[in-house]
Amino acid sequence: xxxxxxxxxxxxxxxxxxxxxxxxxxxxxxxxxxxxxxxxxxxxxxxxxxxxxxxxxxxxxxxxxxxxxxxxxxxxxxxxxxxxxxxxxxxxxxxxxxxxxxxxxxxxxxxxxxxxxxxxxxxxxxxxxxxxxxxxxxxxxxxxxxxxxxxxxxxxxxxxxxxxxxxxxxxxxxxxxxxxxxxxxxxxxxxxxxxxxxxxxxxxxxxxxxxxxxxxxxxxxxxxxxxxxxxxxxxxxxxxxxxxxxxxxxxxxxxxxxxxxxxxxxxxxxxxxxxxxxxxxxxxxxxxxxxxxxxxxxxxxxxxxxxxxxxxxxxxxxxxxxxxxxxxxxxxxxxxxxxxxxxxxxxxxxxxxxxxxxxxxxxxxxxxxxxxxxxxxxxxxxxxxxxxxxxxxxxxxxxxxxxxxxxxxxxxxxxxxxxxxxxxxxxxxxxxxxxxxxxxxxxxxxx
Numbered sequence: 288x289x290x291x292x293x294x295x296x297x298x299x300x301x302x303x304x305x306x307x308x309x310x311x312x313x314x315x316x317x318x319x320x321x322x323x324x325x326x327x328x329x330x331x332x333x334x335x336x337x338x339x340x341x342x343x344x345x346x347x348x349x350x351x352x353x354x355x356x357x358x359x360x361x362x363x364x365x366x367x368x369x370x371x372x373x374x375x376x377x378x379x380x381x382x383x384x385x386x387x388x389x390x391x392x393x394x395x396x397x398x399x400x401x402x403x404x405x406x407x408x409x410x411x412x413x414x415x416x417x418x419x420x421x422x423x424x425x426x427x428x429x430x431x432x433x434x435x436x437x438x439x440x441x442x443x444x445x446x447x448x449x450x451x452x453x454x455x456x457x458x459x460x461x462x463x464x465x466x467x468x469x470x471x472x473x474x475x476x477x478x479x480x481x482x483x484x485x486x487x488x489x490x491x492x493x494x495x496x497x498x499x500x501x502x503x504x505x506x507x508x509x510x511x512x513x514x515x516x517x518x519x520x521x522x523x524x525x526x527x528x529x530x531x532x533x534x535x536x537x538x539x540x541x542x543x544x545x546x547x548x549x550x551x552x553x554x555x556x557x558x559x560x561x562x563x564x565x566x567x568x569x570x571x572x573x574x575x576x577x578x579x580x581x582x583x584x585x586x587x588x589x590x591x592x593x594x595x596x597x598x599x600x601x602x603x604x605x606x607x608x609x610x611x612x613x614x615x616x617x618x619x620x621x622x623x624x625x626x627x628x629x630x631x632x633x634x635x636x637x638x639x640x641x642x643x644x645x646x647x648x649x650x651x652x653x654x655x656x657x658x659x660x661x662x663x664x665x666x667x668x669x670x671x672x673x674x675x676x677x678x679x680x681x682x683x684x685x686x687x688x689x690x691x692x693x694x695x696x697x698x699x700x701x702x703x704x705x706x707x708x709x710x711x712x713x714x715x716x717x718x719x720x721x722x723x724x725x726x727x728x729x730x731x732x733x734x
Contacts, residue, residue, distance in 0.1 A: 340396035343442075343495050347400060350441040351731055352407040358708035359411045361527065370534075371527055373406050379527060380405065383580060384519035388512060390584045398512040401498035405516060408433030411709045412644035419648045420701040427687065427694060428701040435499045436683055437705075439478075440731055442491035443679070446479060454479040454486045465489075465682040480678035489679075494603055507610050509601040514611045522579040525624055530572050537634050567620045579617070586614040648704075651712055654719050655700050661715065664724035668703070671730045675699050706730055 347353055356373035381402040388398040408430040410416035420428045446454050450470065457466040458481050465480040478489040498513030500506075503521075508514045531537075567578050590596045590612060598607035613621070631637065654661050662668060689695040707715075711728055718726055 338396060339492050340394065340400050340495070342490075343400040343492050344396065344403065346442050346491060347403045347438065350438075351729060352437045352441065352706070353403065355706070355708050355729075356406065356409075358710055359409060360413045360709060361531075371531060373409055376523065376527060377403060377406055380516065380519050380523045383523055383576065384512075384516045386580055387515045387519060387584060390580075391511070391515070391587065393512050393515065397492070397494060397498075397510065398515055400492070400495045401502070401513055401516045402519065404434060404438050404495070405499050405502045405520060406430070406434060407437040407499075408435075408705050410648075410705055411707055411712055412648065415641045415644045416648050416704075419645065419652075420704060423652060424697045424701050425694060427689070427698050428705075430705070431500050431503055432683075432687070433702060433705050435496045436679075436702075437731075438491055438496065438499065439489050439679060442489050443482075443487045444490040445482075445485045446477075446488045450477075451486055454488070458486065462678065463681045464678050464685060480682070482677070497603075507599055509599070509603055509608070511608060511611060518583060518611070518613070522576070522621070525621065526572060526575050526579070529575070529624075532631055537631050537636060567617075567624060579621075582617050583611075583613060586617070587611050647712055647716065650716050651704060652700070654715060655703070657696075659719075660722070661719050661724055665726070665728070667726075667728035667730055671703060671706075671728075672699060675702070703730075 353374075356377060357375075359373040361371040361373055361376045381399055384398045384402045385395050388395045410420060410430070417428075417430055450468075453468055453470070454466075454477075457468050457479060460466070462481045465478050467476040467478055469476050475493065480487055494510050494513070498508045498510060498516055501508040501513055502517045508517060567575060587596070591609065596609040596612060598609055601608045653659075656662070662672075684695060689698065704712075707728070714726065715728075718724060
C-alpha cells in the first residue's frame with residue numbers, strides 16, 4: 288500500500304505530493320471566478336466554475352477540424368465501411384491515454400484535450416499523403432505543428448474590453464505578429480494579435496498546445512500528460528494496424544502464430560509474471576492494449592520509487608518534472624512488432640491504397656499550381672489563402688524561419704490540403720476536370 292504524505296508545497300496550479308515511490312505531480316486547478324471569466328469570456332458567470340481544460344475540450348470537439356477527421360483515412364481507404372478513420376484512431380488514443388493518466392493519477396482532462404486534437408493536421412489519405420507533402424515542402428510540413436496551429440485558429444476570441452488597451456499597447460510595436468501580455472490576476476500569459484476588425488487572443492491552454500506539438504517527435508512534452516499521449520498514440524497505432532490487418536484478411540491465424548514466436552526469446556528473460564511480454568501479441572485487441580498499458584504504468588511507478596527517471600525543465604512548473612520511460616524489454620517487443628508489421632505494408636491491398644493516394648495527391652498538387660483555373664476562380668480557396676496573411680500565420684512564419692517566399696508558398700498549399708477530407712479532394716479533382724469551380728469548401732474563416 289502506498290502512503291500519501293502532503294509536503295505542504297504549493298505552486299500556482301499544482302500541489303506536489305510525495306509518495307513512497309517518488310515525487311508525483313497532481314494537478315489541482317484552483318481557478319478564481321475572475322480568472323476563468325477572463326480566459327473564457329464567452330461563458331456566463333454561472334459557468335465560471337468549469338476548469339480550464341474542460342473549456343479546451345469543448346473548443347476542440349465543436350471545431351471543424353475535429354469533425355473532418357471522420358472523413359480522413361488512417362491506413363486503408365476511408366470508403367471501406369470497417370476501416371479506421373482518423374476520428375476513430377483519435378478516440379482510441381484518448382481511451383488509452385486517459386487510462387494511463389488515471390493509473391498515474393495525472394490530470395485526465397488535460398490528457399483528453401491533448402489526445403483529442405493531436406491529429407488535427409494529418410492529411411486525408413494517411414501516412415502516404417503526409418510523406419508526399421513533406422517531400423514537396425522540403426520537410427517543412429509537420430502535422431504536429433499544423434495540428435497546434437489549427438487549434439490556435441479555432442480558439443481565437445475577441446479580447447474582453449477591460450484588457451483591450453493593454454493588448455493595444457503591446458500590438459502597437461508590431462501589428463504583423465502575435466504578442467504575449469501578462470495580467471496580474473491571471474497566471475497565464477495571453478497571446479494576442481490584431482484581427483481585421485478587432486483584437487483577438489488565443490483561448491487555449493499552452494500545456495495543450497505543447498503536448499500536441501511534441502507528440503510523435505523525439506522532443507519531450509513539458510507535461511506528464513503530454514508524454515502519456517505520445518506513448519498512447521504510438522501503441523494505438525501499433526494495435527490498430529494489427530487489427531486492420533486482421534479485419535481485411537491480410538493477417539491470418541498462421542501469420543499471428545509466427546508473429547507470436549518473435550517474442551519467445553524475450554519471454555525467457557521476462558521477470559514480469561503478472562503482465563507477461565507475450566501479451567503484446569495476445570489473442571485479442573483488449574489483451575494487447577492491457578499489456579502495453581500495465582507494463583508502462585508499473586515500470587514508471589517503480590522508477591519513480593527509485594528516483595532513476597531523467598528530468599526536464601518545464602516552463603509550466605517551478606521545478607523539473609520526470610521523463611516517463613518504456614522498460615527496455617517492452618521497447619524490444621514493440622520494435623520487433625514494428626519490424627514484423629512492415630512485411631505487410633507490401634501486401635497488394637496496402638499497395639493499391641497507397642498508389643491511389645499518391646495519384647490523387649499528385650493531381651491535387653498540380654491543380655493548386657498558382658496559374659490554375661481553380662486557384663483563380665474558387666472563392667473558398669481564394670478566401671482561405673488570403674486569410675493566411677493574418678498575424679497568427681506571420682508569427683508562425685517567423686518562428687519556423689521561412690527565409691524565401693517560394694518555400695512559404697509551398698507550405699501554404701500543404702496547409703490548405705491538410706484541411707481537406709477525402710471527399711473534398713475528390714470533389715476538387717472531379718470539378719477541375721469538368722471545369723466547374725463554383726462550389727463551396729468547408730474551410731475555417733480567420734479574423
